[in-house]
Amino acid sequence: MTWPTSTRGRLLLVVGLAAAVGLFLATVPLHRDWFDLGVYYGAVDSWRHGGRIYDYLAPGTHYGFTYPPFAAVCMLPMTLVDWPSAVAISVLLNVAAAAAILYWSAGAVVRRQGWSRWFAFAVAGCLFALLEPVRDTFSFGQVNLLLLALVLSDAWLLSVARGRFTGRGGLADRGEGGTGHGASGTGHDASGRFTGLGRLAGVGIGLAAAIKLTPAVFIGYLLVTRRWRAAGTAAAVASGATLLAVWAAPGASRVYWTEAMWDTDRVGSLAYVSNQSWQGVLARLSEPAAPSRAVWALGVIVLLCVWAWRARRAAAAGDEQSGFALTGLIACLISPVTWVHHLVWLLPALAVLIDAGLRAEPGDPRRRRLLTWAVAIYVVLCSSVVWLWSWDATGVDGFLGSNTYVWISLGLLLALPVREVATEAAARQSLPLERSATMGACAHASEYPLESRQSARPASPTPPASRPAPSGSDG
Helix, strand or coil: CCCCCCHHHHHHHHHHHHHHHHHHHHHCCCCCCCHHHHHHHHHHHHHHCCCCHHHCECCCCCCEECCCHHHHHHHHHHHHCCHHHHHHHHHHHHHHHHHHHHHHHHHHHHHHHCCCHHHHHHHHHHHHHHCHHHHHHHHHCCCHHHHHHHHHHHHHHHHHHCCCCCCCCCCCCCCCCCCCCCCCCCCCCCCCCCHHHHHCCCHHHHHHHHHCCHHHHHHHHHHHCCCHHHHHHHHHHHHHHHHHHHHHCHHHHHHHHHCHHHCHHHHCCCCCCCCCCHHHHHHHHHCCCCCCHHHHHHHHHHHHHHHHHHHHHHHHCCCHHHHHHHHHHHHHHHCCCCCHHHHHHHHHHHHHHHHHHHHCCCCCHHHHHHHHHHHHHHHHHHHCHHHHHCCCCCHHHHHHHCCHHHHHHHHHHHHCCCCCHHHHHHHHHCCCCCCCCCHHHHHHHHHCCCCCCCCCCCCCCCCCCCCCCCCCECC
16 A cells, blocks of 8 residues: 655545544444443542442442442542543543554554554544444543553653663663663663663552552563562552542442442343453353353463463563553453453554564565464454454354454463564664764763664554443443
8 A cells, every 4th residue: 555655645544534534433333431430430529429339230230330439549530620621631631642542553664664643643632543442442431542651651660770761672681780770660761861761660550450450460570570569569559549539438449349349230141242251251151141150260270370471581582561461451351241342452462463464574574474364353353343243252153253352362472472582683784874073972872882873774664233222330
């Protein structure tokens, strides 16, 4: 495909693409009418006026607030505005989170390929908006994108701590004698500017884990990859936020940690087709009976072993983005409930797959294979295909089709490419430097080859069957 090269042509393409996406989003039959945001708003407003957070149910439903009390504390300001303003704030926060996610996930590709930044991010933003998990997060009024942005901010900080700018193709690991200290999370560049930032790694994960339990698996990633300082920071922030909620709402905290957290009936049926986790697969197979807890636990153990092995391998290669992407995949698989809108945790893995394909040379069969898989997965994640089995998931077609997103998560966990970032850095260091104007500049460039203004050689560029019921506020 040939992209327009003139500014006018690019602008016309972006405007046309944005209009088509906007028309689709305005007419899509699976808009969720801000249902989950309504549950948050009602529960927190009830609490502010003397009610009990976990006793609240959305009018006419059995759905209530299912997040930890710290999430309710964070949402208190929302009750100071009217409902239309709350919806507008939710949309704006999700737009900001989506922009951050795109920048951290695709910035490296855009710069390495030499693409126009505004054009590349505008097209990527339009394509991003079509993904079903993203659409659902916006239209439910969910917090998934905000949590993902918090977690990916730590991926960026850890990359900084290793002594390189994520996505800039700049500072790379220098080995034992250099300035990168990935394991400790306290690295800095030659000027020492990033020491403080490296020490903040773990704050985003800690906050996300205090708001919702699922991101706590990223603390496990930090432990498995021996990022002791970052893991300690994340655990301390999560504990501190939780204790703050205990002080602010002692009764609600007692109810949540002793009762509500363990009551899976609060979030809906495990066999519901929107539950795209390992538990959901078992629940649909055993329906109407309850799924076997022993089989679920055994599967979780196997999945965790595969994840730990692959995550450690990614960290050893210096590929922080792949490590975080693998952790997002395992979070979706092992969670008892992974609604479709939770699958935003798959998006970093999709970004890694695209990046790995573009890194390969144009004639390399691996390039075509990886990009083909990336496009296929993207199309499926836009398709809402699982809803074709929303009423009947029996038979071979039901088993395969109703669990489509689970198979994607499992396939990516097993086969997501791990990029040898450290090896690439060493290769860049070995490239001959351009002749400098002075002997002093030559000496500096020889000692710090990736800090010189010379750039490394860039890589070659190049309708659902029915309307499903709301998922509730489980988020």
